[in-house]
Amino acid sequence: MTNVAQWIKQKAEELGFSACGIASIDKPLDDECQHLDDWLEKGYHAGMTYMANHREIRRDPQGLVDGARSIISVAINYYPASRRDPALPHIAYYAYGKDYHDVVREKLRQLWTAIQTEATPLFQLPKAEARVFTDSAPLFERYWAWRSGLGWIGKNSCLILPGKGSFFFLGEIVTTLSIESEDRPMPDRCGTCDRCLRACPTGALEAPRHLNANHCLSYLTIEHKGEIPHQEATLLGNRLYGCDSCQLACPWNRFASPTNIPEFHPSSEFLSLDEETLHHLTLEDYRRIFKGSAIKRAKYEGLIRNFKAMVNNI
Known part of the structure; x- marks a missing residue:
């Protein structure tokens, strides 16, 4: 060393x-x-x-x-x-x-x-x-x-x-440590690719690196308070929480390998969560299934709001 x-x-x-x-x-x-x-x-x-x-x-x-x-x-x-399963409601x-x-x-x-x-x-x-x-x-x-x-x-x-x-x-x-390092900024390697911009379902990526959160389905299903605007709600597809479309479209993610961090592995109950379960989801169910999860960012009411908007859209 x-x-x-x-x-x-x-x-x-x-x-x-x-x-x-x-x-x-x-x-x-x-x-x-x-x-x-x-x-x-x-x-x-x-x-x-x-x-x-x-x-x-x-x-x-x-x-x-x-x-x-x-x-x-x-x-x-x-x-x-x-x-x-892609047929189930999508969770980021x-x-x-x-x-x-x-x-x-x-x-x-x-x-x-x-x-x-x-x-x-x-x-x-x-x-x-x-x-x-x-x-x-x-x-x-x-x-x-x-x-x-x-x-x-x-x-x-x-x-x-x-x-x-x-x-x-x-x-x-x-x-406060002064650490000498040879690390340098990495040049942009996106080139002429614009797949992420074209993949955004609402056009929230208005230009490279210019995200308008007012139209972003990730923002609207996680951070947004109140009802999801009608125009964006009609474009939800089967998204329940978050989106991922701009990342899934990125060619660099063909190199993505599974995480080896145990804390990031989903439970079987989470993986199988379907529309029927969500339709009858109680606050107690929500607390059990998503205990310790970032999904609590949307709160129970927000998740139910998302589900109703998603069902109306499908």
């Missing part, structure tokens, strides 16, 4: 992460903030008002950890080995197992503990502070993953890992 960065990457792999990279916090992210401002001004964030919060922290992650010098970015595979792959916030955050804590207890004495590192995040802080996650060399941001706005695809959760350790 020659340096700290290599040690961290090896330890991340041992913990089940599919990729790990490191980037220095060296300048404010003015360009990224301007892109976000433009997106917000168009109202493309729909009801996600939190996207307008904490702009200065997004601009400079030192607002999350005082004196932060580096960001360790990781990706972890969630592509399911066992998938629901990311929600097949346990809530990724809990799973990824715990693994990030384990990685940071290993850095403190093993790497620090081995490489005589200074005492450092850190915080771990996964889709839970005002961070430009995909930007930092790109800066760390994990992949590039596809036209569907998902991070694409070369030879692996886009079915990955992202996570970060923001730390």
